[in-house]
Amino acid sequence: MDTAAAPERLRAAGLKVTAPRTAVLETLSSPGHLDAESVYERVRQTLPTTSLQAVYGVLAALAGAGLVRRIEPAGSPALYEGRTGDNHHHLVCTKCHTVADVDCVVGEPPCLEPGDARGFAIHTAEVTFWGLCADCRSEPAA
Amino acid sequence: MDTAAAPERLRAAGLKVTAPRTAVLETLSSPGHLDAESVYERVRQTLPTTSLQAVYGVLAALAGAGLVRRIEPAGSPALYEGRTGDNHHHLVCTKCHTVADVDCVVGEPPCLEPGDARGFAIHTAEVTFWGLCADCRSEPAA
């Protein structure tokens, strides 16, 4: 991932370029799913003066601009990921709450057309798969 | 829905029959999606001594027994519904947070087989559609 492009991507999205925003965006450029607290910890490694509230504000701004995606699996705090725009879905482990990406099941956005939309103007379909991850399956009963 | 069957359904599920449990189960026998607070308010109409913590405990017990289903749309508190076992999905309004049921898109459990399960042993697929509900669509810009 081209981390050097973070400032440009912020500018392109119409956002002011600040150190916390650049740091958060770069942090989320790596694959994975991080909650606000984890983003905060990582950002502080390179930018120790950053506050947790700043991270929340930045994450909201980035999510609003579509630069990061926010997911909220039941039972977990909100998670953020840098992978956007490809309508992928998520596997969540019911035991350790690990989250993994999974590509669209169908070639098309899956299930994007419910049989009866009940008058809703649908713009997003979100699919979450629940199960045991490989690690938790191999563990006896820890 | 046969509300009189609530005690029997509790017994069949191996749960002790108590007034709060019967009241909560009867409340959720009506169609709809209620958060814990709303269940609490309705239960208190017929059982004024019930505590909110009791409602939380009862909801957890009922959900654990499969008598009610718990959903947590992003941005909303947890919602509970009496409709279980038919793997239906949900439409959530991005404006007013109204939740509507939608039947399975495909005849089969939808998207239950992601192309690459990444080692997960999947047992549930959850689909949430996001959009504007009919009411919010018709409102100008309220």
Next chain:
DNA sequence: GAGTTGTCTTGATTCATTCAAGACAACTGC
């Protein structure tokens, strides 16, 4: 009808997140 087990009530507490006020820095035009 007494004993045991588990539920309910009351009260406090946790956690993630948001709100608010003021200090500060990024972009604009000069």
Next chain:
DNA sequence: GCAGTTGTCTTGAATGAATCAAGACAACTC
């Protein structure tokens, strides 16, 4: 390059949903 304006960041407090804990109480068993 420099001042002004706008919006962001820092610090601190507050909210809301949900959980934990201890003791009182009620449901099922025998």
